[in-house]
Amino acid sequence: MSRSYNFAAGPATLPTGVLETVQKELLDYQGTGTSLMEMSHRGKIFDAVYQKAVSDLRRIAGIPERFDILFMTGGASTQFALIPLNLSGSNRKAGYINTGAWSKKAIEQAKIQKVNVHEVASSADSNFNYIPDSFDIVDGLDYIHMTSNNTIFGTQFQKLPDPGGTKLVIDMSSDFLSKPIDWTHIGMAYAGTQKNAGPSGLTVVVIDKDYYDREREDTPTIFRYSTFAKNDSMYNTPPTFQIYVFGLVLEWLDSMGGLKGIQQHNESKAALIYDVIDSMPEFFLGHARKDSRSLMNITWNFPDKELDPVFLKGADEKRMPGLKGHRSVGGLRASVYNAMPKEGCQALADYMQAFAGEHKK
């Protein structure tokens, strides 16, 4: 069977081996005569799947014991609402680093909940094509929120900033588990799994155990992080199938050499495409500043917008879907998350070269 190279921004490519395991076990999970997705979340079999996913994640991502690992639903957009509700209960003062669309949505949701938002850094002055390298120091913040990778603009923090006296709350949705994580300054990190770690429908939250006493009294039970922590993420029925697939992705990550291995893999993949861009900077107009480039989402425009549909049509014919850029930047975007094979990036780089040969003036 011939698999496409799918460059969509998410949901995105999964490791072929993971999909093969899911397929094999679909009607009969390990000889039980039942699909994993038909099983009670309170039963021993699913519990083993859950426990292994949690402990594998802790080991692979090097998550210190001061953090709980929660499995939730609703994506980053739900976290944008839950973070002010849970972490800014009484003080109501928080910092936000604005690196574009997703950061802005997070800021809006904090403001709706009457949090006093300090935009401590922003790259709005240049259509978010870079990551700010410093930020305002403000006293008494509950947290500083940031987006580690911006899918739309193709920018990524190369290293985490030092937030001074407070802690970082990080939306890692689009570069979760793509490289080692330094937990020193992190208070909470979260990610929808649908880009680097599984299908859509699961949100992984890594949260400092000290954060639960900030919850507001009138917060509904299901909106409290402590509810998930106290109940092993099973206060109600979790998305069992997603947790299962996430667990398989973690096993695949082990086979790739963990986060250090996958980082090397991702660097070498992205280099194939950035090298083409850099070899013809007047034809491939990279959006992100070089020092802020994402290893996950590579964005560029052609000098002539009319080339966009021509490029996309050719890509579709070569079974490389998903390359259309977001409307905020236009042009093209190649999303090359963990599970995109190097062959896929090579195929795209080759196509870009050939396309330039044909259309460059």
Next chain:
Amino acid sequence: MSRSYNFAAGPATLPTGVLETVQKELLDYQGTGTSLMEMSHRGKIFDAVYQKAVSDLRRIAGIPERFDILFMTGGASTQFALIPLNLSGSNRKAGYINTGAWSKKAIEQAKIQKVNVHEVASSADSNFNYIPDSFDIVDGLDYIHMTSNNTIFGTQFQKLPDPGGTKLVIDMSSDFLSKPIDWTHIGMAYAGTQKNAGPSGLTVVVIDKDYYDREREDTPTIFRYSTFAKNDSMYNTPPTFQIYVFGLVLEWLDSMGGLKGIQQHNESKAALIYDVIDSMPEFFLGHARKDSRSLMNITWNFPDKELDPVFLKGADEKRMPGLKGHRSVGGLRASVYNAMPKEGCQALADYMQAFAGEHKK
């Protein structure tokens, strides 16, 4: 391959044909070279899956045009929190029918949000073994909430009550799409899909379009029903795989003769087990009153609790897992949702007969 007969209360059995289709298409959805779960939710292929699921549901369940159909996540527990937030914004006065555990949780969440809760009917006086047949009339309620089927106690509304001047908001999680629905008095109905309609991780909400103007101003965007309505449930990434499987379950429902067909199927299935209970009422102590019996969850105790593990062990050996009763009732519970085949109910009925022959004094 030998499939188990899985009597778990949810997540629960799915139609074998649905699982076979998922398995077949897992790595290559309809010749695209991509798994459905790897595809962008903004693309044409997933959009067709989404549109068909919505229109099939509307047709099969006879949902009038005054309702929107929303795909959400977070299960009934999230709805318990969202309903007061969205439907009781200013008036803050609502009725709740209390038929046990799930109703009680819904009531608690309304109270946390300072809604003036009127418990208009309750069967708490008799460990929730019946469905109340009338309720207090209270003026000025925003809605009356009820649970159409109680998984724990094995009770089910045989027909929907007439709520007088207000409308019903119904948690249908455990009998959704198991029989025709009379929408006359319904303002909103919702269900997690993991019992009758798919894997866990998707919540279907059917809501009257007139309800959106009750939302409170400080409600985060992702917690508003109107956000899902305005964005075809794609304000953010939906659980695409679950929507796909839900769509396949709807096609299977068509093949079963729609909701009338499945109702007959469910009645004949449940009768096999209730007939055994009624033939030996001193050995199989049915929990639910006969006029309130659920077609979905059949609950009973043995005269001697020590028989419970003996029965369960024998059932496991016959590959009939999931029969342990909930701790609130004890004893046994057979969950026989839509996708449980008649052969499964027959196998259980046969086993109950044989077990009685061996253990009845």
